[in-house]
Amino acid sequence: MPTVNVDQEYLFKALGRKYSTDEFRELCFEFGIELEEDTSELAMAIEQIGEAAARAQGLSDKPLYKIDIPANRYDLLSPEGIARSLKIFLGQGKPPTYTVRKPKGGKLQQIIVKKETAQIRPHVVGAILRDVTFTPEMYDSFITLQDKLHNNICRKRTLVAIGTHDLDTIQGPFTYEALPPSQINFQALNQPKAMPCPELFEHYRTKDKHIGKFLHIIENSHVYPIILDAKRVVCSLPPIINGDHSKITLKTKNVFIECTATDLTKAKVVLNTMVATYSQYSATPFTVEPVEVVYPNGKKYTYPDVAPRRMEASIDYITSAIGVKLTPAEVVHHLERMSLGATLTKDQKTVLVDVPITRSDILHACDIMEDVAIAYGFNKIPKTLPAVNTVGKPFPINKLSDQIRRELALAGFSEVLPLTLCSHDENFAHLRQPDNGLAVELANPKTVEYQVVRTSLIPGVLKTLRENKSRPLPLQTQERRARNERRVCIAYANKKSAFEIIHGMLGRVMAMLNVPTTQYAIRESKNESFFPGRRAEIVYNGNVIGHFGIVHPEVLGHFELALPVTLLEMNLEPFL
């Protein structure tokens, strides 16, 4: 879940009142965001690096709310977005109407897409914010939101990357090209000088991990995407870095936003989120100047598309799915509190919703229904019980294994629960068994010893015995289930081996399963996990269904056990 830091004073000003921590937490709870912490920059730093170091950095102790945002609400990733949505939720305002305003003379800025980009990052969209006044706070928010978008919807810049530029330093039409790295040489953002691309990448790889972690997205391509202005000034090398030349400063007035992407839908959402959040700072708030994207085949598209998306939902569906009685007017009222423009059809049976560009999360009428439920209040919905009659039933193998585990406990064997994941060696070599190809292997474990899904219960049981060396003897344990096969494993560890005890337990299990001795046989085996001459296999209906015996001393050694262990492992499935 993304977290957004919001200045308390800013928020209180927007909401027109002060909140105590508890009051604000309640408001968040109701709306569906979460107040994670009431803190400050200084307090957060103290937590991380300690009091002295934090104070030395001269951080602000202005109160901050750290707020958790649902992963699909990109419109809430900025203080501006949170403040606006809460204000509307509290009934103190209406959602803004966004307007596209063409420049004087009507000639749009263009981004001309070259066909080579199709090989690496085929899409680009853009927009221009005019006559913006930056304040330090807004500048921070502007940079932070791009970061949050990059980390969330943009999937660490793989799907979309945002570039923002001081339009007055560059000149359109812009071109979106894909060039071999050898032809790229420019001064990247915050670099002291122009550098050839390979040198720049080497710098990021070794000295700047924050940017270095994005190199993989394009570095194996023979061409890199690049946005150039009419004079071939490099605006950006997406998704890595912008050019220093066109960087945004507090003095910037006109902002050119471009988003390059492999996923066009998401690029539009990202662009719209930037426009929706910052167009309020334009001289004419909530207006945006469009940009024309020209594809190699001559097709032209104009961005951003700020027109609301029309959706509909029947009032009956909304109220019946929630389980409340609401008038159509109440439905409209609730939707408006969720920043959704809503009107009713003439027959009052359907609500027409104009989904603003901020609400890309709304895909279906069920999303509209949910917003009504949130605004109504989940906790005010009358509690009912489903009127459905069904018959309860256990899953048969679970029932059988539960019955067996109780029998084993009655017989003195305590239940243990080792992990399913183990190392390849534990599953095979440590048991003196060859890899029979039956174990499922993991591709990407974070913990090195998790290599396979066990095919035997024995390693886990032996590891549990190992961790319990200091317990009084004997240790008697049981476990069930490996692979997709329900098994049972029982182990006895004491100062001397106990073949007869485990043999006796087999008899007990079979007696409890109501299997007469005539129906199963025990014969000496050559199972390498066990001690020669003291190892047996269990044959039932002509199939070997399990093994038991004294654990081979080498196996004990692999599991660092100094005690003789006698154990049994058998399959329960044939008895289902």
Place this chain on the structure above:
Amino acid sequence: MAAAAVPVSTDDLAQLVLNTIDRDGAIASSADLRFQGQPVENQALHGALSSLERREMITYETIEFDKWVLTAEGADIEANGSHEAKVFNAVPADGLAIGDLAKKVGAESAKIGQGKAFKNKWIGKGKNGQLVRLVASIRDVTQEDLATIKKTHAHPDAKVLAELKKRKLCDKEKVTHYRVAKGPHFSTVIVKQATDLTVDMLLSGSWQNLDFKKYNFDALGQEPSGGHLHPLMKVREEFRQIFFEMGFEEMPTNRYVESSFWNFDALFQPQQHPARDMHDTFFLKNPATSNRFPKACMEQVKQVHSTGGFGSIGYGYDWKEEEAEKLLLRTHTTAVSSNMLYKLAHQEGGFTPAKYFSIDRVFRNETVDATHLAEFHQVEGVIADVGLTLGDLIGFINVFCQKMGVTNIRFKPAYNPYTEPSMEIFSYHQGLGKWVEIGNSGMFRPEMLGPLGLPDNVRVIAWGLSLERPTMIKYGIDNIRELLGHKCDLEMIQKNPICRLDKKMGREN
């Protein structure tokens, strides 16, 4: 040290005590007791006294005091004089070269005694630097004090004791003696008492005349042998019970490996969703893929993700079959629920209302710590019927929570790719004084149910929680690794009580 005590049987000691009391009326201090002329061993005596007291033949009380004894060094000084006295005595009237002192009194006495003798102004330095006597004679107070302690095991001056203890010349021991008096059933004859009722006593009827030994109710009973069930499984059984009480059928969750299709795609979880990252999910190396999922269903899933359908605009991205084929260890049991709902839709005779539950293991590619394991158990419930409401889900969870002893709950709007509405379940935690999340719930999205083949008017409500969390809370366990996995202590399994979700167990944290 006291003289060595002779080993004597408890019976003999008891008889000695009774005889002594009979003769003297009482025993003022057991220090004076003698068995065949030897002091008696204290622990054995205590055993005899307790036994007599249980029979109410005597009463006794404990007298404790400090006994001062000499250390080995102290004993040496008491016998041979203090270091400083030795030094003084070693210096003849005409003086002694410093270098020769150690030869005469030994290195240790020379080192310690010289300074002290100087300090006492017993000796000094002569003209030629040699040691000379400054007084004609001395009184060795240390030796005298130690002699007093040796004789009386005490000293009238507490300061002296403290000083000598500091010098490690003497130390105190705790000594216990007993004062004994007659009890209500005093007699010098000990009648033999029976401890257990035996078959012989029953046969002979002798139990009627026997004197039975008083049972020591303060002692611990004998620990039974037997096996023990794991606390996590005890909690699982409670949850299963609740589900059965409410008419739920258990889902077949006996398969850990799933395709991304059932784990994600069928749940309308987009292919770029962070949960599908290598960082969060265990993908398989071998076997790596499987396309064993129904193709017609897959086509609908593909469509609803990429271009929409079933009333949805979809996510608008290029859905890839290869992604859906990737095998993984299921990240949630909902992978099984989606499969079950597909079967429910396609069963002979079509859809019928259903209630399903599962409690089973799921896997996350987590870095292991005190609250995270790469595998844990999920509890999940699913209800499918025509016309279910959010109120039904809220009401149902409320009843379910009451059955598990959680009475104060409320719901917070949340986001989950496959449920809408999505609600986090919070309960008020008295100890922490705040609302804590205990589970997740929601109504499955039409984009999920449509491709699975469920009729339009069927709604499916579901909720889930972890099994480990409530277990850790109920049993007061802080570290998940001590609960699940091979690091768990067999004693923990043995000692933990039955699970009573609806009662306070007294271990809750």
